[in-house]
Structure formats: structure tokens, C-alpha cells
Amino acid sequence: MIFNAKTNEKIAFSLLKIATAMVIAFVVIILYDIISNGYSVLSIEFITEAPRKGMTEGGIYPAIVGTIYLIIGSMLVALPLGILSAIYLTEYSQPGRTTWAIEMAINNLAGTPSVVFGLFGLAVFVKYFGFGDSILAASLTLALLILPVIIRASQEALLTVPKEYREASLALGVTKWETIRKVVLPxxxxxxxxxxxxxxxxxxxxxxPILLTGAAYYYPRLPSTIFSQFMALPYHLYVLATAGTSISQTRPIQYGTALVLLALVLFVNVIAVTVRSHYRKKLKR
Structure with missing residues (x-):
């Protein structure tokens, strides 16, 4: 039995290593393909100029700015809503039908295809509220899209905080909300x-979602207000690859756009990871 247990353990670890190696290999292959085909088109002009001549020349600056606006707008809505919802579900709600219904709704939203969120945003934000095809409508739609992810991550984070922290704070006469705000949340x-x-x-x-709520096929200028249409990197890449005026001619621009999108996401993630590491070190002190 000891031999069998050790053998099974070795097999399991071997399978895990193989699976990890396969994931890393696929990521490396994808990155190599994008970088090798996209680095040649990168330049200051490509980053700072607007597209021109049917998007066969010029840069992607309006698409970069539009993507940044979407990230900021959606996170301004989704992050506070997600954290507050997680606080209610973790700290205040009691087991029952209401809590069960909320949990089921969150699970269903997490598994809903993004195009359904796009149709909802089109019907509610674009048409019903009259925001039109705009940054505001797209940001609100994307906020709903990522809300389940933020709620679940925040719930798990709150549940990992030891109960002793709460009990010690409450024992000192601190109110529950002050305990959550000054002890649990940090x-x-x-x-x-x-x-x-x-x-x-x-x-x-x-x-x-942005295709249905505000992203423009061709909008070679910066949006002036939150009610303006905009260009965004993922939709711009989709247009270049599937519906451009000269798909073969714009192939390098497609790869360059994909590379810039990856770099932008990596840059924002690095900032977020730095913030997370700062707070982790602060908690250990």
C-alpha cells in the first residue's frame, strides 16, 4: 500500500508538471508569434498617431486612449459595487433564501456569455437610459461583466481574514462597520x-460588449465626452483582421495592435501587483 501510494503521488505530480509545461509552452508560442510579427511596426508614430487611409496607415493612439477610458470607467463602477456586495454577503447576510438567490445570481452572471451583456447594455444603457453609443454605456456594460469576478475574489479575501481580528476589535468596543473598514478590509x-x-x-x-454599446469601426480622433463614441484596441484588432479594406496589407498593424494590447494589460497588471505586494508587506510588519 505504501508503494502504491508513493507511485500514485509520483504519477500525479508528473501529470501536474506536464500540464504546467504545456500551458507555458502554449503561452510562449503565442507570445513569440505576436512579438516576432508585431515588433517591426512599433514606433513612436504608431503609438501616437491616429489611423488613416482606411486604417492601412498611421497608428492606434485613439484605440489606446479608448481602451484606457474603458478600464478606468468600468473599474470605477465595478470595484466599489463588488467590494460592498462582498462585504454584505460575508459580514452581514444570514443563511436563507435571499442570500441563496443572490449567490445563484452571481454564479449565473459569472457564466453568462459576454455577448449577452452586450445585448443588455444595448437595450438598457444605450436605448432605455439614452446614453447612446458612448464610453459611458460601454463602461457600465463592462462593469456588469466583471462584477461577479470582483465579488467572488473580494468574498474569498474577506473570508481569509481570521475571525480573531474581528473579535478582538469588537471586544474593544469598536462598531462592526468600523471593524470592517479599519481592520478587515486592510x-x-x-x-x-x-x-x-x-x-x-x-x-x-x-x-x-463594446461592439454593441459604443465602439466605432473608424473614429480617428479622441472622444470629447463620456457620451462620445470611441475606438478600442480589441475591436480595432477585430476590424483589421476580419473587415478591413485590405486585410493582407494591414497584417503587420494587426500584430502591432495585439502586441500593444498585451503590453497595456501587462503594464496595468504590474501596477496592480505592485500595490498588492505593498499591502502584503505592510500586513507582515
Whole structure:
């Protein structure tokens, strides 16, 4: 039995190593393909100029700015809503039908295809509220899209905070809300930031929701207000690859756009990871 247990353990670890190696290999292959085909088109002009001549020349500056606006707008809505929802579910709600219904709704939202969120945003934000095809409508739609991710990550982060922290604070006469705000939340920030990182990555790469709520096929200027249309990197890449005026001619621009999108997501993630590491070190002191 000892021999069999050790053998099974070795097999399991071997399978895990093989699976990990396969994932890393696929990531390396994808990155190599994008970098090798996209680095030649990168330049200051490509980053700072607007597209021209049917998007066969020029740069992707309006698409970069539009993507940044979407990230900021969606996170401004989704992050506070997600954290507050997680606080209610973790700290205040009692087991029952209401809590069960909320949990089921969150699970269903997490598994809903992004195009459904796009249709919802089109019906509610674009048409019903009259925001039109705009940054505001797209940001609100993407906020709903990533809300389940942030809620779940925040819940897990709050649950990892030891109960002793809460009990000690309450025993000193501190109110429950003050305990949550000054004791529980600071200890849970690293996990909450992890959820924010996942949300940012999804916002930056989504195409279907913004296609239906505000992203323009060709808009070679910066949006003037939150009610303006905009260009975004994922939709711009989709247009270049499937519906451009000269798909073969724009192939280098497609790879360059994909490379810039990856770099943008990586840059934002590095900032978020730095913030998370700072709070983790602060908690250990």
C-alpha cells in the first residue's frame, strides 16, 4: 500500500508538471508569434498617431486612449459595487433564501456569455437610459461583466481574514462597520486587488460588449465626452483582421495592435501587483 501510494503521488505530480509545461509552452508560442510579427511596426508614430487611409496607415493612439477610458470607467463602477456586495454577503447576510438567490445570481452572471451583456447594455444603457453609443454605456456594460469576478475574489479575501481580528476589535468596543473598514478590509486588500487584476484583464480584451454599446469601426480622433463614441484596441484588432479594406496589407498593424494590447494589460497588471505586494508587506510588519 505504501508503494502504491508513493507511485500514485509520483504519477500525479508528473501529470501536474506536464500540464504546467504545456500551458507555458502554449503561452510562449503565442507570445513569440505576436512579438516576432508585431515588433517591426512599433514606433513612436504608431503609438501616437491616429489611423488613416482606411486604417492601412498611421497608428492606434485613439484605440489606446479608448481602451484606457474603458478600464478606468468600468473599474470605477465595478470595484466599489463588488467590494460592498462582498462585504454584505460575508459580514452581514444570514443563511436563507435571499442570500441563496443572490449567490445563484452571481454564479449565473459569472457564466453568462459576454455577448449577452452586450445585448443588455444595448437595450438598457444605450436605448432605455439614452446614453447612446458612448464610453459611458460601454463602461457600465463592462462593469456588469466583471462584477461577479470582483465579488467572488473580494468574498474569498474577506473570508481569509481570521475571525480573531474581528473579535478582538469588537471586544474593544469598536462598531462592526468600523471593524470592517479599519481592520478587515486592510487585511483583505491583497486578495481584492487580485480580483481587480482579473477584471482589468477581461475589460481590456472584450470585444462583443463594446461592439454593441459604443465602439466605432473608424473614429480617428479622441472622444470629447463620456457620451462620445470611441475606438478600442480589441475591436480595432477585430476590424483589421476580419473587415478591413485590405486585410493582407494591414497584417503587420494587426500584430502591432495585439502586441500593444498585451503590453497595456501587462503594464496595468504590474501596477496592480505592485500595490498588492505593498499591502502584503505592510500586513507582515
Amino acid at each position: 487585511a483583505a486588500i491583497p486578495g481584492i486587488v487580485t480580483g481587480a487584476i482579473l477584471g482589468i484583464g477581461r475589460v481590456a480584451g472584450e470585444t462583443a
